Structures are given as structure tokens and as C-alpha cells.
Amino acid sequence: MNCLNTHSVRFLEKNHDEIDLFEIMHYVWTEKYLVLASTFIAVVIAFIYCMTAPKLYETSSILRPTAINDLDALNRSEVYKLPPIEALDKVGLRLQSYDARLNFFKSNPKLFEPFQKPGQSLEQGFDSFNREAIILDLPDPKKTENNKYIKLQMQYPEGVDGVSILNSFIDYALELEREEISADLKVIVDNRLSEVREKITAAKSNYETEKESRIALLLEKDTIKRAQLQDELQGLRLQMRVARENRISELGEAISIAKVMGIKRPTTPSSLSSSNQIMRTEVNNQTIPLYFMGTDALEAERTALKNRTSDDFANGRIAEISKDLKILNSNREVEILNQRKNEDIFLQNIDPLRAERSRLRSINTDMKNLNLVAIDRRAQEPLGPIKPRKALIMGMSIVMGLMLGVILALFRQTILNRRNTARLKVLEAPLTVNRDTVEK
Known part of the structure; x- marks a missing residue:
């Protein structure tokens, strides 16, 4: 019994279903060195x-919506609208773009040499970098727009210039987005200019058509007027010629009558009558026949009429017609219309198009200095590695170590207790036999 551990015996005497915390602590303290x-x-x-x-380091950069005045020049162009929140979203999509990351990876081989392992292709090295290195942290869409941001994180091993990579990548993405906006703006402006030019060309074409139509109407009106005057002139001349021929015939009859009556000089009916009083009464009530003019006067008039080459002077209307025909030889309004040199000033309702053309031409499509986002924090050198966390x-x-030591201590005590239990059973057997013998 002396060779048995006293504490072990007391432990064995306790109910095995109960756990004595103090005994466990005592056993642990017994095995404190373990x-x-x-x-x-x-x-x-x-x-x-x-x-x-x-060692693994981490750096990050935060982008926030830029101020409204930074995009004011672009938005005031009235051809391209880009609110600050939308600009931040466009930059976020560009930073998330696989193609943008791959092109940046290819264009900066020196920065990514540590990511290029032997035997790997360029795409494989980039895939490792893209999958593990850069993390894009976007805000909760339920948050208000005032709290919107984009956080770009990069984890990189020792020997990699992660700060330069992250800052350069952000600058590269911003430059790509500016170039895309510049290209889009240029295309939009060119399309608007083409549209304005087409409208101006259409206005010029309409003006030319209207001018030609007006000239044609004026000339047609002059032609009709000239034809009418010429017809009237021919009719008047024909009328005057017929009247002259009739007068000649009438004079011929009068001359023959005057010869028969023996009237050579102009006379009156009263001079041929015996009763002057009766003849005067008839003369006052009747027209004096032409033959009373006498043969001399009638033959002289007939000779003059036959020798006449033109009857125009005999009618004042012919002079008026000649004047009108002379005026119609040249239409001054048509001449002025044909002599116009700068016809653009005569175009109607084209001033707004000219103003729009001038405004579009004055738009600056170079967006290299455009602030798309506000870089709230650029990537900086970390104070220490994030892994391993010493x-x-x-x-x-x-x-x-403490937990493992306690487990080992308890395990060792369990083994020792089992050994002591076996020895105790061996020692208790002779004592039982002796007690039975004494009782007998």
C-alpha cells in the first residue's frame, strides 16, 4: 500500500461519474513542466x-463622386450628360473590366514581373494577379448616393510595388474612360454638325428652288405681258391700216362726185342753191358731204394717205405700248436676284442653325483634364504586412500550447491512474483472503 500514490487512491475511491475540477487542476499543476x-x-x-x-501587404484607394462643377463644362455642352454618380459608376465598371486589367498588365511588364512564374503564359500570370491581388469593394446599393464610393484593394507579396501598381491602374482606368468620353463626345458633336449642315443645305436648296421659281414666274409674267402688248399693237396697226384704206376709198368716191358736180375747191351746199334760206336750214340739220371739200383737197388727202408708211403716230396708245415693251426688255428684279453673291444672308429661319453650328464647333472634345471622380485616398505604403499576423x-x-499541455497532462494522469488501479486490485486480493480466514 505504501507504493501506491495517495492521491491516486483517493481519486479511485470517488464516484467515477463525477468530475472533480479541483483534482483536475491539481493534476495539471502536477504536470506543469509538461x-x-x-x-x-x-x-x-x-x-x-x-x-x-x-509577408503579404495590403494597400487600398477610395474613389468618391466628383464635384458637380468638375463636370459642368461637359454637361453644359448639351450633347453629353454625365452626372457625378454616373461618372463614378463608369469608372467602377472600367476598374472591374477584365479587358482593362489585361491591357494594363500587358503594358506594364516590369511592374508584374513577380507575378510571372516560370513556365506560365502571360494570360496565366495575369489570371493569378486578377483573381487574387485586386479586390473591388462596392458600397451597399441601399445606401444613399451621398455615401457612394468605390474602394480598390490590393494584396501583394514582399518585393512587389503594390502601391505603384494600384495607383497606376486607377490612373490608367481614368485615362481610358476619358478617352472613351472624348471619342463619344466627338462622334456626337460630328453627328450633330452633320445634321445641322444637312438642314442648312436643305434650306439653301429650298432657297435656290424658290428663287428659280420666282425668276421663272417673273419672266413668264413678262413674256405674257409682252405677247399681249404685241398682239394689241398688231391689232391697232391693222385697225389703223384698214381705217386708212377705207378713208382712201371714201376719198375716191368723194373725188368722183366732186368732179361730176364740178366742185374743185371746198364749198358748202348753200352756195349751190338758189334759195339761200332753205339751203341754210338743210345745212344746219344735215352733215355736209365729203365731196364738198373739192377735188383738189380730196386728191391731196388721198395722195398723202397712199404715201404714208406708218400709221403709228396717229394713235397715242401705240406709243404707250412701245414704252411698255421697252420696259419689258429687262426685268430688274430678275437681274438683282441673279446678281446676288452671298445668298446665305437671304436664307429664312436659318439663324438658329448657324448659331447651333458655331456652338458645336466651339465644344472642346479633349477630355484629358476632366475630373471624373474624386480620389479620396490614394494608395500608400502600408506600415506593416497583414500576413502573417505575428x-x-x-x-x-x-x-x-497550453491546451495541448493540459490534454497531455490529463492523458498522462489517466494512464497512471489506470496502472495504479490495476496494482490496487492485485494488493486487495490477499487481504480479502486473510479476512475470510480470520472470520472462520
């Missing part, structure tokens, strides 16, 4: 890991 050794080993292993594990690892190693 616990300390386990803890020391765990701390040493953690320390070696912290010293040999590759304090956390060392603290966990201590806890794990």
Missing part, C-alpha cells in the same frame, strides 16, 4: 513560422 514544455514548443514553432512565412499567431500558439 504543460510549459508543450507551450514553449508551440511558441517556438509559431515564431519560426512568423519569421519564415512570406501577434495573433503568437497568442494562438500560447493558447494552443
Whole structure:
């Protein structure tokens, strides 16, 4: 019995269904050197890991919506609308674009040499970088627009210039977005200018058509007027010629009558009558026949009429017609219309189109200085690596070492207790036999 551990015996005498916390603590304290050794080993292993594990650093940059006045010049162009929130979204999509990242990766081979492992293709090296290095953190869409932001994080191993990569990538994405906006703006402005030019060309074409139509109407009106005057002139001349021929015939009859009556000089009916009083009464009530003019006067008039080459002077209307025909030889309004040199000034309702053309031509499509977003924080050199987390690892190693030591201590005590229980059973057997013999 002396060789048995007293504490072990007391432990065995207790109910096995009960756990004595103080006894467990006592056993752990008994094996304190084992616990300390386990803890020391765990701390040493953690320390070696912290010293040999590759260091991983993290840097980040935050983008926020730019001020309204930064996009005012673009929005005031009235051809391209870009609110600050939409500009931030466009930049976010560009930063998230696989194609943009791949082109940036290809255009900066020196920055990405650590990501290019031997035997890997360019696309494989980029895929590793794109999947693990850059993380785009977007805000909760339920938040208000005033709290909207874009956070771009990059985790990189030691030896990689992650700050330069992240800042350069943001600048590269912004430059791509500016170039795209410039290209879109230029296309829109060119399309608007083409549309305005087509409207101006259509206005010019309409003006030319209207001018030609007006000239044609004026000339047609002059032609009709000229034809009417010429017809009237021909009719008057024909009328005057017929009247002259009739007068000649009438004079011929009068001359023959005058010859028969023996009237050579102009006379009156009263001079041929015996009763002057009766003849005067008849003369006053009747027209004097032409033959009373006498043959001399009648023949002289007939000769003059036959020798006449033109009857125009005999009618004042012919002179008026000649004047009108002379005026119609040249239409001054048509001449002025044909002599117009700068016809643009005569175009109607074209001033707004000219103003729009001038305004579109004055729009600056170079957006290289456009502030699409506000860089709230650029990437900076981190104060230390994020991995391995030495304090956390060392603290966990201590806890794990203590836990492992306690488990080993309890396991060792369990084994010892089982051995002591077996020895106790062996010693108790002779004592039972002796007690039975005494009783008998």
C-alpha cells in the first residue's frame, strides 16, 4: 500500500461519474513542466513560422463622386450628360473590366514581373494577379448616393510595388474612360454638325428652288405681258391700216362726185342753191358731204394717205405700248436676284442653325483634364504586412500550447491512474483472503 500514490487512491475511491475540477487542476499543476514544455514548443514553432512565412501587404484607394462643377463644362455642352454618380459608376465598371486589367498588365511588364512564374503564359500570370491581388469593394446599393464610393484593394507579396501598381491602374482606368468620353463626345458633336449642315443645305436648296421659281414666274409674267402688248399693237396697226384704206376709198368716191358736180375747191351746199334760206336750214340739220371739200383737197388727202408708211403716230396708245415693251426688255428684279453673291444672308429661319453650328464647333472634345471622380485616398505604403499576423499567431500558439499541455497532462494522469488501479486490485486480493480466514 505504501507504493501506491495517495492521491491516486483517493481519486479511485470517488464516484467515477463525477468530475472533480479541483483534482483536475491539481493534476495539471502536477504536470506543469509538461504543460510549459508543450507551450514553449508551440511558441517556438509559431515564431519560426512568423519569421519564415512570406509577408503579404495590403494597400487600398477610395474613389468618391466628383464635384458637380468638375463636370459642368461637359454637361453644359448639351450633347453629353454625365452626372457625378454616373461618372463614378463608369469608372467602377472600367476598374472591374477584365479587358482593362489585361491591357494594363500587358503594358506594364516590369511592374508584374513577380507575378510571372516560370513556365506560365502571360494570360496565366495575369489570371493569378486578377483573381487574387485586386479586390473591388462596392458600397451597399441601399445606401444613399451621398455615401457612394468605390474602394480598390490590393494584396501583394514582399518585393512587389503594390502601391505603384494600384495607383497606376486607377490612373490608367481614368485615362481610358476619358478617352472613351472624348471619342463619344466627338462622334456626337460630328453627328450633330452633320445634321445641322444637312438642314442648312436643305434650306439653301429650298432657297435656290424658290428663287428659280420666282425668276421663272417673273419672266413668264413678262413674256405674257409682252405677247399681249404685241398682239394689241398688231391689232391697232391693222385697225389703223384698214381705217386708212377705207378713208382712201371714201376719198375716191368723194373725188368722183366732186368732179361730176364740178366742185374743185371746198364749198358748202348753200352756195349751190338758189334759195339761200332753205339751203341754210338743210345745212344746219344735215352733215355736209365729203365731196364738198373739192377735188383738189380730196386728191391731196388721198395722195398723202397712199404715201404714208406708218400709221403709228396717229394713235397715242401705240406709243404707250412701245414704252411698255421697252420696259419689258429687262426685268430688274430678275437681274438683282441673279446678281446676288452671298445668298446665305437671304436664307429664312436659318439663324438658329448657324448659331447651333458655331456652338458645336466651339465644344472642346479633349477630355484629358476632366475630373471624373474624386480620389479620396490614394494608395500608400502600408506600415506593416497583414500576413502573417505575428501577434495573433503568437497568442494562438500560447493558447494552443497550453491546451495541448493540459490534454497531455490529463492523458498522462489517466494512464497512471489506470496502472495504479490495476496494482490496487492485485494488493486487495490477499487481504480479502486473510479476512475470510480470520472470520472462520
